[in-house]
Amino acid sequence: MTGSGVELLSQGIANKLKLRIVEGGWRVNEQLPNEQSLAEQLKVSRTTIREAVKILVSKNILRIERGRGTFVVGTPGLADDPLGLEFVPEGTLIRHLCEYRLLLEPCASRLAAERATGKQLEEMGRIVGAMAALERDYSATGESGRDRVLDRFAGLDAKFHTLLYRMTQNMVFQRLSPIANDTVIANYTTGLYRRRGQKLRFHDTHRALFLAIQARDPELAFRLTREQLETMGEELIRETSPAGRGGKPAPAGELQKKPGTGPGTGNRANAQGSVHRDKRREIKAENG
Numbered sequence: 001m002t003g004s005g006v007e008l009l010s011q012g013i014a015n016k017l018k019l020r021i022v023e024g025g026w027r028v029n030e031q032l033p034n035e036q037s038l039a040e041q042l043k044v045s046r047t048t049i050r051e052a053v054k055i056l057v058s059k060n061i062l063r064i065e066r067g068r069g070t071f072v073v074g075t076p077g078l079a080d081d082p083l084g085l086e087f088v089p090e091g092t093l094i095r096h097l098c099e100y101r102l103l104l105e106p107c108a109s110r111l112a113a114e115r116a117t118g119k120q121l122e123e124m125g126r127i128v129g130a131m132a133a134l135e136r137d138y139s140a141t142g143e144s145g146r147d148r149v150l151d152r153f154a155g156l157d158a159k160f161h162t163l164l165y166r167m168t169q170n171m172v173f174q175r176l177s178p179i180a181n182d183t184v185i186a187n188y189t190t191g192l193y194r195r196r197g198q199k200l201r202f203h204d205t206h207r208a209l210f211l212a213i214q215a216r217d218p219e220l221a222f223r224l225t226r227e228q229l230e231t232m233g234e235e236l237i238r239e240t241s242p243a244g245r246g247g248k249p250a251p252a253g254e255l256q257k258k259p260g261t262g263p264g265t266g267n268r269a270n271a272q273g274s275v276h277r278d279k280r281r282e283i284k285a286e287n288g
Contacts, residue, residue: 007051009044009048010048010051010052010055011052011055013042013044013048013049013051013052014051014052014053014055014056016042017032017038017052017053017056017062018056018061021061021072021076026072027072028072028073028074028075028076029071029072029073029074030071030072031068031069031070031071032053032062032069032070032071032072034069035049035050035053053070059077060073060075060076060077061073061076061077075175083179085097085179085182093182094183097179097180097182097183098183098229098232098233099233100179100180100183101180101183101229101233102226102229102230102233104173104176104180105161105164105180105225105229106221106222106223106225106226106229107222108164108165108167108168108173108225109164109209109212109213109218109221109222109224109225110218110219110221110222111167111168111169111170111173111218112164112167112168112213112221113212113213113215113216113217113218113220113221114216114218115167115168115169116167116213117167120163120166120167121213121214123163124160124163124164124167124210124213124214125210125214127156127159127160127163127206128160128203128206128207128210130156131153131156131157131160131203131206131207132203132207134149134152134153134156134203135153135203137149138150138153154184154185157184157185157206158181158184158185160206161177161180161181161184162177162178162181164177164209164213165177165180167213205224205228208224209221209224209225209228212224
């Protein structure tokens with residue numbers, strides 16, 4: 001068979017495997033049969049199966065765990081950065097993500113209040129309780145240990161919002177949650193908290209939103225989310241704005257350049273953005 005023929009066969013087998021996942025033949029995080037078994041089932045060579053699996057791994061549908069086997073990923077088809085946001089300048093990205101969340105997340109909270117299951121409410125209650133414990137830890141921890149507490153709080157905050165989007169029972173909202181979480185974690189990787197050593201302030205707002213969802217009050221959940229995002233957005237935009245920290249925030253969508261800056265400034269900004277992105281990856285990895 002020609003090289004192109006082999007590629008077409010591998011793609012066809014990849015499509016068959018994907019269809020079986022879509023139809024529920026293999027569930028999220030379930031292990032697939034080994035190569036030999038799949039080859040026998042599909043009447044192709046193990047080489048073709050191997051190539052088909054590589055195609056699905058590249059599309060984030062399957063993952064290979066060395067020494068264990070091949071598994072369906074937790075969110076099949078959803079890449080770590082599906083919109084290429086890592087290539088957007090840091091300040092611009094944060095401003096635009098804040099706008100995005102302000103438009104959509106209050107609606108997600110409204111749906112959550114209407115649709116959350118009892119089990120999801122219990123899970124959110126545990127997250128809010130863990131946030132309260134971390135606030136106490138922060139107050140009792142010396143200056144040198146507070147960054148670590150903030151990292152843990154950032155992870156809980158991301159879990160809170162991931163769960164909020166799951167509560168909508170809407171697959172599109174659920175798939176968008178990683179994008180919202182970039183803003184959540186950015187809240188803790190900018191100097192807004194790190195530089196000033198500011199006391200954690202967000203447990204009360206999370207608890208208030210949880211109580212509104214628990215009480216099945218969609219309009220209160222909508223309003224609380226909108227107010228919190230407006231406040232957070234103003235702080236984050238001020239912190240990351242090219243107009244300067246403490247100055248007037250740059251309008252969303254408008255790139256501004258500081259007076260008197262030279263070519264090296266862009267390199268420094270890019271380096272700082274890279275540090276922030278590395279920190280976000282670290283927090284995400286530690287908190288699953």
